[in-house]
Amino acid sequence: MKAISIFKEILLFVILALLxxxxxxxxxxxxxxxxxxxIYFLIKLPYGRNKFYVIISGFLLGLVVDIFxxxxxxxxxxxxxxxxxxxxxxxxxxxxxxxxxxxxxIHVSVAAFTKFTITMVLLHHILLFFIEAFSLFNFTSTxxxxxxxxxxxxxxxxxxxxxxFRREKVxx
Amino acid sequence: MRNLLTFIIxxxxxxxxxxxxVISFYLVFSHNSYQRSVYLTSANNVVGWFYxxxxxATTFVHLSKNNKLLLERNAQLEAExxxxxxxxxxxxxxxxxxxxxxxDSVPVSQFSFIPAEVTNVSFSxxxxxITVNKGSSHGVKPDMGVVSQNGVVGVVLTVSPKFSVIxxxxxxxxxxxxxxKNSTNTGSIFWNGxxxxxxxxxxxxxxxxxxxxxxxxxxxxxxxxxxVVIGYVTEQIPSKDDNFNTLNMRIATDFYxxxxxxxxxxxxxxxxxxxxxxxx
Numbered sequence: 001m002k003a004i005s006i007f008k009e010i011l012l013f014v015i016l017a018l019l020x021x022x023x024x025x026x027x028x029x030x031x032x033x034x035x036x037x038x039i040y041f042l043i044k045l046p047y048g049r050n051k052f053y054v055i056i057s058g059f060l061l062g063l064v065v066d067i068f069x070x071x072x073x074x075x076x077x078x079x080x081x082x083x084x085x086x087x088x089x090x091x092x093x094x095x096x097x098x099x100x101x102x103x104x105x106i107h108v109s110v111a112a113f114t115k116f117t118i119t120m121v122l123l124h125h126i127l128l129f130f131i132e133a134f135s136l137f138n139f140t141s142t143x144x145x146x147x148x149x150x151x152x153x154x155x156x157x158x159x160x161x162x163x164x165f166r167r168e169k170v171x172x
Numbered sequence: 173m174r175n176l177l178t179f180i181i182x183x184x185x186x187x188x189x190x191x192x193x194v195i196s197f198y199l200v201f202s203h204n205s206y207q208r209s210v211y212l213t214s215a216n217n218v219v220g221w222f223y224x225x226x227x228x229a230t231t232f233v234h235l236s237k238n239n240k241l242l243l244e245r246n247a248q249l250e251a252e253x254x255x256x257x258x259x260x261x262x263x264x265x266x267x268x269x270x271x272x273x274x275x276d277s278v279p280v281s282q283f284s285f286i287p288a289e290v291t292n293v294s295f296s297x298x299x300x301x302i303t304v305n306k307g308s309s310h311g312v313k314p315d316m317g318v319v320s321q322n323g324v325v326g327v328v329l330t331v332s333p334k335f336s337v338i339x340x341x342x343x344x345x346x347x348x349x350x351x352x353k354n355s356t357n358t359g360s361i362f363w364n365g366x367x368x369x370x371x372x373x374x375x376x377x378x379x380x381x382x383x384x385x386x387x388x389x390x391x392x393x394x395x396x397x398x399x400v401v402i403g404y405v406t407e408q409i410p411s412k413d414d415n416f417n418t419l420n421m422r423i424a425t426d427f428y429x430x431x432x433x434x435x436x437x438x439x440x441x442x443x444x445x446x447x448x449x450x451x452x
Binding site: 018021022025026027028031034051052055056059062063066067068069070071072073074076077080081083084131132133141145 | 185192
């Protein structure tokens, strides 16, 4: 059971990384909004997953994206910080429970999942865009980029999650 | 002591997180100081392969547009060729005057070109780079200039045997000296990170006359030949500096669709570089 879930996670890791670098990063709506979907990987890890596993896989995911986009460290730093804070954010919205294999999803609880997603994405985007801008650009343009990109990413993640739920229901 | 140990063991995931964050920030800052590592960029072979494969698919989409651009360019060059041929024949007919001017062998050109194909362009953020499918095994070296059929693209930053990464005009770390056509005053070209089609030319003297649509060209530069088009002036930006003008210009290269580029190999670059570095 656990081996299968880890295999699924590796698959999700690869798919999200490739999707991000080959497709999503070429989308730039109005020159501001870029969907940054790979953070979905951290959202979909099971509730009770080992913290080392979460942090190290987050770092690796960020690093892979960085290597493709020629931005060493930026995505890795933002994603590692989010991965480290993941358990804290989870505890904010989900009650502590014994279902360690519970995967946060829109079909478990819409409100909690939406809040969780918004917090994770906002935190990640704020970190990422400020590391990226780092004194180079003016504040308002960075804020617009954070706002529009977060909105796009959140909508995309919620849509993707409700889609994958429907498919599971049909097959199972 | 035991309490301390249990505390450390219980919170050791924070320790791992902090170490990884420090590594990431180290990468951020060492890269910012213009470090040229191949392994952590898209010039490395694995990443290059992924981009090349995906590029094969996307090239199809731009095929007709690029074909049209090439045809236009071809027509323009052919017109130029005819003009020059006509001129040459005129001059040759007048044998009395020209024998002295025509050299008996073809002079070696200072610049040669390495054609390459773009495998990846990033333009979603401020840190833009271009990856192309020619590398050191094809003779590409860092600091070579890169042009497209329309104008300047950027400068080679890093090379691996098969790929190289180019830092384009649309990267805030890019600097190039340029001038307006029909003028001798040089300015500095940079990008403020806002619009992928618009770059800025600053440090132009106040008395410099310009009109929207004026061509911006390379001036003396160690990387580009003279008079390569960079862009076209669109408007003036209100600046705080009293002595200099800053202008917006539309970049001649369309980064959304750039596919075929030429890397400029300057025959005399090494010699000039050596001479300049020999000055104590």
